[in-house]
Amino acid sequence: DGGITQSPKYLFRKEGQNVTLSCEQNLNHDAMYWYRQDPGQGLRLIYYSQIVNDFQKGDIAEGYSVSREKKESFPLTVTSAQKNPTAFYLCASSRGLQWSEPETQYFGPGTRLLVL
Amino acid sequence: AQSVTQLGSHVSVSEGALVLLRCNYSSSVPPYLFWYVQYPNQGLQLLLKYTSAATLVKGINGFEAEFKKSETSFHLTKPSAHMSDAAEYFCAVSAGGYSTLTFGKGTMLLVSP
16 A cells, blocks of 8 residues: 555653654655644644755754655654654655646654653 | 635534535635645545636535635535544645645534534
């Protein structure tokens, strides 16, 4: 089955600790995205990547970092600089951003990050 | 710049009643519009999308939405609510090309028996 997997489902972070959220897709999509979801705030874009070894900041990139070394993988690191990391994190992918019509984004099941 | 406003953070309906979830957009270019649904503790699933082919768009699970340029709206409707429709619904807009999606804050649909 093609799809997006995120792990772990729940993640706990201690103060001052960096944590990494995994996102893998087997849809052969070029573009991948990370969103943060807070209650009543909708989804806010953290980072996105249109191609391997390239990524762009979204609306709320401060305190986060990403890498895109492989087409199928787009891990997100929540650094200690992110002072309010408790949220639900969603990864998505799409065929790409170069098409005239925007491609449908497909979402993973999410990772809930909690601070101890 | 583009933005989306969803009126009503919560909407309550009875089973069998009409569902109407409101979405208004702002875009400097002709928009592409989407509705996604999210069940508790899950990712988002596409319900339908408008890409200028037809103003009335039919989606999955009996939902449909009508693009009204004069009202800058893209409201989601379903003639008869089912208990399984209880979820959070997000409207999103894109300008196409290299633009990313901008999401609204979501509307929680509550369905009572």
